[in-house]
Amino acid sequence: ETGLIAYDATTGDRLWGHPTLAARTTAIDDDRVYVTGYLQDGNTGVLRALSTADGSLLWETELDHPDTEPVVANDELLVTDQGTLAVHDPADGTRVRSLGTFGDRLGTPPAVSNGTAFLGTRSQEIVALSIDDGATIWQQSGSATRGISVGRESIVISGESLPEASLAGLAALDRSDGTVQWEHQIEGFDAYPSTAPVLADGAVYYTSNASSGVVALGDVPSDNDE
DSSP: OEEEEEEEETOOEEEEOOOOBTTTOOETTTTEEEEEEEEETTEEEEEEEEETOOOOEOOOOOOSOOSSSOEEEEEEEEEOOOOOOOOEEEOOOOOEEEEEEEEEEEEEEEOEEEEEEEEOEEEEEEEEEEEETEEEEEEEEOOOOOOEEBBEEEEEEESSSSSOSSSSSSEEEEEOOOOOOEEEEOOOOTOOBOOEEEETTTEEEOTTTTOSSEEEEOOOTTOOOO
8 A cells, every 4th residue: 555554552553554655764843744745646746734643635836846845844844845844834735935945855854953055966966055035155065975963062964975084974064054063984895874864862873785774873962962
């Protein structure tokens, strides 16, 4: 079965299903679940809002080519669509404004904190943008093909090209100006990170095709640490 399926977290019973081809990770806010995917024709991209209670369709907006899952930020929806990062109204799906176009596709969703969106482009650039108006706050070389995590003072990127070493691994950047704080190269033949980094308890956790389990690095306070 393709599409989105909800299960009871306690019993594992199936609650409801919603048919959306190529549905991605969802974004959930209050009583709504947001998902991007394609109609049954396989060509028409859509952004949908569903009821968390029964999966009923609340609204639908057509997209050109949804790149990643949507992200909820400041009572708005950030959606990547054929290389464009746009803000949509979560009430009805209306596209409110574009924050910029970054090539023909974005491979990972933006990471968001305090009105700033951090994203990696396919041209191996890390960009920090104002969600209010799309103004570029800073740019830094490097890839975030596996994702970005945001800490209190830093962001951590996981990808196949580090800003300074141009090798696969992880790097911490100053979230205010993009300055490289440290880099960690993953050693091994054709080694690369396989997941987005996770910040918790002052450490960065990741996995790679060269590790047999989870690896913990350094001391990077998470965005929630006091």
